[in-house]
Amino acid sequence: MTVVSRHPVQRLQPFTETIFAEMSRLATEHGAINLGQGFPDSDGPASMLAAAQQAIADGHNQYPPGPGVPELRQAVARHQSTEYGLDYDPDREVLITVGATEGIAGTIVGLVEPGAEVILIEPYYDAYAAAVAMAGAVRRVVPLVPDGDGFALDRDALTAAFGPRTAAIIINSPHNPTGTVLSDDDLTLIAQLCQEHDVIAVADEVYEHLIFDGRKHHPLATWPGMRERTIRISSAAKTFNVTGWKVGWLSGPADLVGAARTAKQFMSYVGSGPFQPAVAHALDHEMDWVAESAAALERKRTLVSDALREAGFGVHRSEGTYFVCADPRPLGFHDGDEFCRTLPERAGVAAVPVSAFVDDAATWQHMVRFAFAKDDKVIVEAAARLARLR
Ligand SMILES: *Cc1c(COP(=O)(O)O)cnc(C)c1O
Numbered sequence: 001m002t003v004v005s006r007h008p009v010q011r012l013q014p015f016t017e018t019i020f021a022e023m024s025r026l027a028t029e030h031g032a033i034n035l036g037q038g039f040p041d042s043d044g045p046a047s048m049l050a051a052a053q054q055a056i057a058d059g060h061n062q063y064p065p066g067p068g069v070p071e072l073r074q075a076v077a078r079h080q081s082t083e084y085g086l087d088y089d090p091d092r093e094v095l096i097t098v099g100a101t102e103g104i105a106g107t108i109v110g111l112v113e114p115g116a117e118v119i120l121i122e123p124y125y126d127a128y129a130a131a132v133a134m135a136g137a138v139r140r141v142v143p144l145v146p147d148g149d150g151f152a153l154d155r156d157a158l159t160a161a162f163g164p165r166t167a168a169i170i171i172n173s174p175h176n177p178t179g180t181v182l183s184d185d186d187l188t189l190i191a192q193l194c195q196e197h198d199v200i201a202v203a204d205e206v207y208e209h210l211i212f213d214g215r216k217h218h219p220l221a222t223w224p225g226m227r228e229r230t231i232r233i234s235s236a237a238k239t240f241n242v243t244g245w246k247v248g249w250l251s252g253p254a255d256l257v258g259a260a261r262t263a264k265q266f267m268s269y270v271g272s273g274p275f276q277p278a279v280a281h282a283l284d285h286e287m288d289w290v291a292e293s294a295a296a297l298e299r300k301r302t303l304v305s306d307a308l309r310e311a312g313f314g315v316h317r318s319e320g321t322y323f324v325c326a327d328p329r330p331l332g333f334h335d336g337d338e339f340c341r342t343l344p345e346r347a348g349v350a351a352v353p354v355s356a357f358v359d360d361a362a363t364w365q366h367m368v369r370f371a372f373a374k375d376d377k378v379i380v381e382a383a384a385r386l387a388r389l390r
Contacts, residue, residue, distance in 0.1 A: 068096020174320025
């Protein structure tokens with residue numbers, strides 16, 4: 001091995017190419033409707049957009065304080081107290097990050113020693129594996145398994161994955177890419193195992209408000225004994241339809257948040273200055289908008305799921321997020337990668353293969369993810385195109 005190479009370092013080599021870029025390129029090339037990418041078609045609440053413009057006009061254009069502007073930290077703390085009865089000190093237990101992505105990376109790099117293990121639930125959001133690799137840590141993957149028309153944790157595999165080298169577990173509920181909401185029983189098991197093995201939980205709850213069918217989100221930090229060992233991560237991106245603003249936050253006990261901050265301050269130091277007061281405003285005043293947005297998404301979930309079923313796919317139950325997973329095998333397609341590579345040309349629609357989110361490609365090889373945070377008109381047109389696959 002040479003000391004200086006022009007290639008990414010070894011531990012990052014698995015992360016050079018993302019399938020998402022390739023699928024988006026194919027979508028553009030074939031004029032396909034892009035149900036691959038996970039961002040919404042419409043903007044966030046008008047008062048929040050106006051507050052950001054006002055913040056720029058008012059001169060909030062220099063470095064904000066390292067932990068984030070106080071009014072946003074206070075709004076984040078207030079929000080969690082109102083929603084879940086979780087009380088965090090906005091000065092010591094809340095940190096504003098450059099999106100949830102930096103919150104995840106800062107937490108793992110700041111808290112996990114090289115060589116220690118981090119448990120991920122498969123399929124997993126790609127940024128988790130990259131954060132673990134950047135920390136020089138080792139990921140240990142536990143699968144979701146089919147449960148009726150949805151998914152649940154493989155509880156035996158989860159129990160077996162915890163051991164003396166386990167430093168942390170990252171969970172994500174509602175879950176990207178499957179739309180699974182972990183059951184209270186699954187969360188209870190996670191809470192037990194974390195306490196038994198003295199493991200830190202990182203709860204990626206960016207879809208906390210995008211949950212369907214009358215269900216209510218239950219943060220892992222509300223389980224007995226878990227507030228002291230959980231970093232809870234959320235973001236304005238999915239809550240307020242502003243994926244380009246990169247305003248995220250994490251909350252947890254002061255020592256864990258402090259460790260994440262140690263790493264975070266040398267990743268970006270700070271970010272999104274004028275957007276921070278705007279998000280504070282939205283957390284305080286626009287939760288009705290969020291509820292309406294979630295209700296609209298629930299309807300879109302049903303539209304896309306029905307369209308896929310009509311078109312002949314096997315369709316998994318999506319209980320939240322922007323996503324639904326489908327199985328094209330009944331249509332004669334057994335390889336999700338290949339199916340997604342040819343779908344833009346074949347049907348004028350783009351999706352992404354779930355194999356991009358897993359280590360164990362064989363089990364998930366057939367499955368594909370469709371995003372439904374799109375205009376109704378776009379969904380109707382996509383449905384018509386998919387119907388021609390039969
Ligand atoms: C979109 C997404 C993120 C990233 O959020 P940002 O605030 O844009 O960094 C993190 N986790 C999951 C599961 C996501 O889907």
